[in-house]
Amino acid sequence: MYGLISKLKAEPGQREALMAILLQGTRAMPGCIHYIIGRDTQDERTLWVVETWDSPQAHRSSLALPEVVEAMTRGKPLIAAIEQRVETEPLETTSCS
């Protein structure tokens, strides 16, 4: 298992547009287990993306998918900064309900 937690700061007023682009571009990625996009409740420009993948390779391969390439191209101008990016090794057993 491979995980990523990213804190993105959108350009002013662009958070919703950026989230929509990320959501659209990440619907069918082989080996992706979770791709959770959330608004930071304390900062109107900040969003968090939590990803879990079968493997680092699955994540790396996703970066070449046409939908992902397109989302990155469209989303990049809306990102002011990647303020945090953490790699994790998630536990296999993670569901809670």
Added chain:
Amino acid sequence: MYGLISKLKAEPGQREALMAILLQGTRAMPGCIHYIIGRDTQDERTLWVVETWDSPQAHRSSLALPEVVEAMTRGKPLIAAIEQRVETEPLETTSCS
């Protein structure tokens, strides 16, 4: 939807024990959608917990569950610091595969 992202620093040598306690205590929590525990790959004492819930109320109610109370009691001495704790509003549509 309600989300929490927490960065915990375990006491030296206690990260695995802490993760096991967290995992055991969070298996059957009503309203919990995700509870993802991951090792930070850059710091051997750091772990991340990503939670998504139906609502803030569901999260709050979970804190009174016997299993959760027990896990918090057992886990607390193994936590050196809560270094980060972020509230999020996750998007409803989050799956990627």
